[in-house]
Amino acid sequence: MVDYFKYLVLPGITLLIISSLLILWDKRPILRKSVYLLLSAYSLLFLTFIVSLWIDFGRAPLRTLGETRLWYAFFIPLLTLVLYLRGKWRWVVPYGSMMAIVFLIINAVKPENFSKELMPALQSVWFAPHVIVYIFSYAIFGLVTLLSIHQLLFVKEKKWEEWSSSSDTLIYTGFAFLTLGLLFGAIWAKQAWGHYWTWDPKEVWALITWMIYLLYMHYRIAFKPEYSSAAKILIIAFILLLLCWFGINYMPIASQSVHTYGP
Amino acid sequence: MVTANNEKKYFKFTLIILSAIVTAGFLLQWFIHPAFDLSFPKNLYFILLVFITILSVRIFASKTYIYNWLTSVFTSLVAILAFFFFMLLMGLIPQKPSMNWFDKLGLTYITSSFPFILIYLFLLLNLGLVVSKRITAHWSLKNLAFILNHLGLWLVLLTGGVGVFDFVRLDMFCRMNTPVWYGFDEKGKGYELPLALELKQFEMEYFLPQVKLIRKDSTEKNGIKILKQAEIDTVRAFQLSDYKLKVKKYLPYSWWWNDSVFSMKSPGYVASALIEVSSKDSTLETWLAYPSAMQKGKMIEFKNGCVLILDAPIVKRYKSTVTVYTKNEEKFSAVIEVNKPLEVMGWKLYQKDYHKELGEYSDYSIIEANKDEWLGAVYAGVFMMLAGALLLIWTGNKK
Numbered sequence: 086m087v088d089y090f091k092y093l094v095l096p097g098i099t100l101l102i103i104s105s106l107l108i109l110w111d112k113r114p115i116l117r118k119s120v121y122l123l124l125s126a127y128s129l130l131f132l133t134f135i136v137s138l139w140i141d142f143g144r145a146p147l148r149t150l151g152e153t154r155l156w157y158a159f160f161i162p163l164l165t166l167v168l169y170l171r172g173k174w175r176w177v178v179p180y181g182s183m184m185a186i187v188f189l190i191i192n193a194v195k196p197e198n199f200s201k202e203l204m205p206a207l208q209s210v211w212f213a214p215h216v217i218v219y220i221f222s223y224a225i226f227g228l229v230t231l232l233s234i235h236q237l238l239f240v241k242e243k244k245w246e247e248w249s250s251s252s253d254t255l256i257y258t259g260f261a262f263l264t265l266g267l268l269f270g271a272i273w274a275k276q277a278w279g280h281y282w283t284w285d286p287k288e289v290w291a292l293i294t295w296m297i298y299l300l301y302m303h304y305r306i307a308f309k310p311e312y313s314s315a316a317k318i319l320i321i322a323f324i325l326l327l328l329c330w331f332g333i334n335y336m337p338i339a340s341q342s343v344h345t346y347g348p
Numbered sequence: 349m350v351t352a353n354n355e356k357k358y359f360k361f362t363l364i365i366l367s368a369i370v371t372a373g374f375l376l377q378w379f380i381h382p383a384f385d386l387s388f389p390k391n392l393y394f395i396l397l398v399f400i401t402i403l404s405v406r407i408f409a410s411k412t413y414i415y416n417w418l419t420s421v422f423t424s425l426v427a428i429l430a431f432f433f434f435m436l437l438m439g440l441i442p443q444k445p446s447m448n449w450f451d452k453l454g455l456t457y458i459t460s461s462f463p464f465i466l467i468y469l470f471l472l473l474n475l476g477l478v479v480s481k482r483i484t485a486h487w488s489l490k491n492l493a494f495i496l497n498h499l500g501l502w503l504v505l506l507t508g509g510v511g512v513f514d515f516v517r518l519d520m521f522c523r524m525n526t527p528v529w530y531g532f533d534e535k536g537k538g539y540e541l542p543l544a545l546e547l548k549q550f551e552m553e554y555f556l557p558q559v560k561l562i563r564k565d566s567t568e569k570n571g572i573k574i575l576k577q578a579e580i581d582t583v584r585a586f587q588l589s590d591y592k593l594k595v596k597k598y599l600p601y602s603w604w605w606n607d608s609v610f611s612m613k614s615p616g617y618v619a620s621a622l623i624e625v626s627s628k629d630s631t632l633e634t635w636l637a638y639p640s641a642m643q644k645g646k647m648i649e650f651k652n653g654c655v656l657i658l659d660a661p662i663v664k665r666y667k668s669t670v671t672v673y674t675k676n677e678e679k680f681s682a683v684i685e686v687n688k689p690l691e692v693m694g695w696k697l698y699q700k701d702y703h704k705e706l707g708e709y710s711d712y713s714i715i716e717a718n719k720d721e722w723l724g725a726v727y728a729g730v731f732m733m734l735a736g737a738l739l740l741i742w743t744g745n746k747k
Contacts, residue, residue: 202555202579205665205686257744264497264737268730277687279517279698279718281726282508284459289439296432303425307359338442 086141090155093134094193100127101162101182108178120178124166131159144203145213150331151197153220158188160224168228174251180231206343211273219266223326225259226298230323233316245312252319253305260298267295278343286336287344290329297322355420362417362426366470370430373463377454384460388721391510398506402476418477427474430467434458468509475502493739500732503725511722519700520715522547527673531717542675543692545715549669552708554661556580557619557638561589562655575654580621590627591656597622604643609635615709616642621658641705668699668713684715695719 104123107116135155138146146152165181168174203212229252236248270291271281282288301318308314333339376382386394409415417423438458446456454461479499485491518531518539527546530538558577565573576589585594601613602620609620620637625648632648636658639645648656667685672678672692684690690697695717703710720726 202662202664205663208665209687254744258741261737261740261744264733264740268734268737271730275723276689279689279696279700279716280515280720281723281730284438284443286439289435293432293435293439296428296435300425300428300432303421303428307356307421307425336440338439341442341444 086138089134090196091193093130094189097127097130097158097189098186100124100130101186105179105182108175120169121166124162124169124178128159128163128166131155135159144208145216147213147216147220148203148207149197151192151195153216153330154188154192156217156220157224157227158185158192160221161185161188161227164224164228176235177228177232180235181228184227184231206277209273209277211269211276215266215269215273218262218269222259222262222266223330225255225262226319226323226326229255229259230319233319237313237316242312246310249305249312249315252316253302256298256301256319260295260302263295263298267291285344286333286338286342287329290325290333294322294326294329297325355416355422358417358420358422359426362423366426366430366467369466369470370433370463373461373466374453377462378452382462384465385513386510387513391513394510395506398472398476402473402480405477406480415477418474419481424474424478427467427471431471434464434467468505472502472506472509475505489739490743493736493743496732496736496739500729500734500736503729503732505729507722507725507729511720511726514722515718515720517716517718520545520717521712522668522670522715523712524548524550527671541695541717543695543717544673545697546671546673547668547713548671548681550666550702550708550710550713551669552666552702552710553664554708555664556582557661558659559588559593559621559623559636560657560659561591562657563653577659580658582621588656592626594624594626595621596624596633602637604637604646609637615706616640618643618645619658619661620646625656663707666699666702666708668715670715 100123104120104127107120107123135146138152138155147156161181162185165174165177168177232248232252232255236245236252240248270288274283275281297318301315301322304311304318305315328336333342333344405415405418437455441450441455441458443456443458445451450456454463458464475498479495479502482491482494482498516533516539518533518541520528520531520541522528522545524547527544529544530540532538556579559580560577561575562572563575564571578586578588580595580598581593582595582598585592587593599609599611599620601611601617602609603612603614603617604620618637618640620635622633623636624631624633634648635646636648636656637643637646638658638660640660645657647658650656665685667683669681669683671681672690674693676693682690684697684699686699689699696719698716698718699713700716701714703712
């Protein structure tokens with residue numbers, strides 16, 4: 086089943102590129118509708134693939150980093166579609182597409198030796214919700230980060246207030262999902278490992294990620310007009326998030342982690 | 349009412365105060381190595397003290413500078429920043445003794461070092477006062493989300509933080525048909541338990557073995573590069589890279605004697621598969637078997653340097669069937685499995701480990717018995733935060 090992924094990469098990338106080009110070059114309503122259609126087609130395609138993988142593996146396809154990247158590449162365009170449907174977020178489509186394409190390419194170039202096995206500690210009802218809400222929040226944060234970069238580079242200063250408050254809406258939602266992921270993880274850890282919090286390196290980095298977004302939210306309340314610094318905090322936050330997601334495997338503390346499940 | 353603009357000065361002020369606190373903390377840590385012990389009932393007194401402090405400031409000092417300062421968002425911001433700083437240190441420095449100045453500053457055991465604990469106390473005070481302020485504010489959905497999130501976090505930090513001193517984790521080494529009344533902590537000290545476990549059966553299931561196509565590669569870990577792998581399919585033909593594989597005969601428990609194989613399940617068995625391998629230009633039929641402690645494996649080497657092997661299967665599940673005896677003279681049978689702990693007399697029992705070399709023939713099973721009196725309080729906080737997060741999604745999107 087997993088071998089079919091290579092047949093999805095090109096159609097997926099094509100759908101995303103066409104959507105982005107339509108957004109960038111044309112504002113006619115008819116094309117707007119076709120973007121909805123293209124992004125829906127993309128989401129449906131990857132949802133079908135994920136569901137078939139799930140059935141084929143007999144477990145949620147969420148164990149390896151490559152599997153989480155697949156979900157990410159599914160969530161991002163879906164989110165851009167929702168945000169685009171809600172109005173004003175035109176820019177989100179090309180950015181989201183770019184991000185999804187990067188993840189698709191990583192998975193295509195570096196195919197994993199997927200295996201169906203799920204070690205005993207991972208066989209739990211918490212496995213799927215814990216990882217899915219995490220990847221969903223990561224998708225939101227990824228989009229906000231690209232929007233912040235866009236804001237700093239291309240948006241006029243008088244529009245910053247509006248941009249930052251839109252970022253806030255997304256951040257609050259993303260943070261809520263991040264919190265759910267963290268707490269689901271804690272409840273699960275109590276079931277699997279005997280304690281809800283053991284300061285495992287992955288837990289520490291999850292807390293670091295959680296705290297930088299917490300910091301951002303309080304910073305926005307305290308220093309409302311500092312739009313540029315707020316956007317920069319979001320960029321730093323996403324770098325920390327990526328360290329938590331992928332980088333930790335390369336750190337000296339990784340050897341102490343019980344959270345490393347293969348590639 | 350102090351306006352936000354007036355409060356801005358709190359930012360620098362708190363930054364200076366907390367920097368001083370952290371510096372003092374590091375100095376204290378350097379010169380005295382405190383061993384904090386807040387086990388029961390000391391942690392209860394501590395909680396009462398925190399409670400009384402917050403309530404008295406709230407009730408008697410709510411018009412003072414100190415109250416305004418401690419409940420300001422600028423103060424919270426710096427408090428979070430300080431906590432965040434310690435988390436970053438923890439995320440970068442391995443938390444195990446290193447025998448250098450890192451140790452002396454407490455950087456290798458941050459959660460029990462002076463500077464971190466001082467910041468933790470400050471955060472508790474700040475967060476507690478903020479909650480006490482908002483809890484009497486006008487009712488609204490947004491305010492409710494605020495209280496659930498903040499009060500939940502405060503509860504988790506407070507009760508989780510001091511509850512750790514009462515948390516007991518003991519390993520019970522259970523051998524077959526021998527009741528065990530005691531467990532050992534991580535230092536190897538034994539404790540008697542109000543219950544006993546007698547191991548009756550230890551069972552283990554494996555996944556099917558994997559067929560792997562590998563190649564020698566000195567740049568890879570173990571000197572081997574796995575080109576392709578798949579779970580063996582004993583019914584249908586399956587594809588592995590350029591090879592089509594069909595299992596003709598599969599013996600899950602087998603023994604080899606010279607070149608003949610027979611079925612028998614006893615310690616040291618291997619799984620063997622008579623396999624037909626077809627590529628574009630040829631077909632061959634031969635045996636594959638993974639090695640065990642008692643037997644050599646069988647593999648196929650191709651002319652192009654690739655090797656086809658069967659790899660030992662990984663563990664799917666393992667569980668212990670035990671008879672439980674309690675001090676109340678109860679006796680019953682139960683199964684303890686990973687992710688499915690058993691609860692007896694307030695103790696949670698976890699399937700933790702077994703004799704790895706022997707696998708399913710393990711002669712013992714390690715069951716962790718643990719007790720956390722504060723779990724209820726921590727979970728109350730966790731559920732508040734869960735509810736708060738859900739409300740946040742709701743209210744956040746209504747704006």
